[in-house]
Amino acid sequence: MAGARPARKQQQRSIRTRQKLLDAALEAFSENGFKGTSTRDIAERAGVHHPLITYHFKNKEELWRAAADKVFSEFSAALLEARRDAAKQTPRARMASMIRTYVRYAARKPALHKLMLQESSRASSRLDWLIEMHLRPVFEVVVQEIRPLQEKGIAPDGDPALLFNLIRVASGGTLALALEIKDTSGIDFERSENVEALADMIVEVFLPGAESGTA
């Protein structure tokens, strides 16, 4: 690992187009799904010619995988970092910190949850891959955080796996619907105050036991 710092000038440009393609692909796939997205659309969004996709990523499927891998890896890292930073705090404070990180990330990159919802709408090899590589690992870590909270009466009783999914869907699903909610409810999740209000409410609702009450 580590190395490869110099980076020839030629490679630098190549890396930038790769990056632009990944960003454009994430946007496009999250908006229109895998089938609904054309490689030409992605190339246009990225501002490059479409055969570059074949050159850099072999094909549409590999491009999807690369784009998904990038955003989910960054997301998992952010979540686990929040968990690590709050390792010495109380279990409730730690979970609250993770929830806030989760919500803020979902607000900053709604494409992540849109992509997840897109792929969950039908069985596919991509969904299988997503589950194995990113979803299940996060699930298993976070569920372990929930159990002690239930035992202490901080989180509501019931299947901890179900509770975990409720929390994450309340966060990600709400922000995936941001466009619609702005129109129906007048709540604009581009304003960070509204994102924080969402995080506050989720923490309050799902971790009602003792400590940092907000009222």
Add this chain to the structure above:
Amino acid sequence: MAGARPARKQQQRSIRTRQKLLDAALEAFSENGFKGTSTRDIAERAGVHHPLITYHFKNKEELWRAAADKVFSEFSAALLEARRDAAKQTPRARMASMIRTYVRYAARKPALHKLMLQESSRASSRLDWLIEMHLRPVFEVVVQEIRPLQEKGIAPDGDPALLFNLIRVASGGTLALALEIKDTSGIDFERSENVEALADMIVEVFLPGAESGTA
């Protein structure tokens, strides 16, 4: 109920193909989005020839609208019926009844929420139509039910519009992710006991004040 009894034979067949097309369209659009769905795929699922779509619905857009209108109308009717049936009960019991109806409907027809999420992933005339015709009307009715619950301390404080969206996303979003959750968490929402457990948890979490405690 009431009307249109005789129904000529020719019309009967026509009505059946119309119905099959609507069902197939709902499935396809909810799985692959509008762009990702081809009229030929819909026709194949329905077991009819694809030009019949043009004949019965003019074009792809109108077919989408007809399919969406059907499922959302039935859904609104079920929700308002639950509200009406529980009119004489306590506000909490009425809201709980609506939540259970909401969850059960989302479990029976996950295509409804998948479609909603598909269309909310980007701005479109279809999303505008959906909001005006179906989403906002339901929102305005249900939000009015939430306010008194907050005043009585039954539901948590905060923007009632935000709370409404949290409740509905917790219900619909979870069931839209059913495929993934089955794999990651081992919870199968085709089993009604799990659907009821989901409804129970949502009621318990979002309406923690007095009355019918479960825990």
Add this chain to the structure above:
DNA sequence: CAATTGTTTATCCAACCGGGAAATAACAGT
């Protein structure tokens, strides 16, 4: 500078897309 390597551009193709035209079939009223 010349050779090599990495990158971009310009086309091409078979398959598929939404939509429409015309031919055909099933029916209803007379």
Add this chain to the structure above:
DNA sequence: ACTGTTATTTCCCGGTTGGATAAACAATTG
């Protein structure tokens, strides 16, 4: 049985799709 209407089927079009190819170009290295 004839006639007009409605429903279905067959056939076709111009345009777009994912993917592949080779030629053109730029940068690095000896």
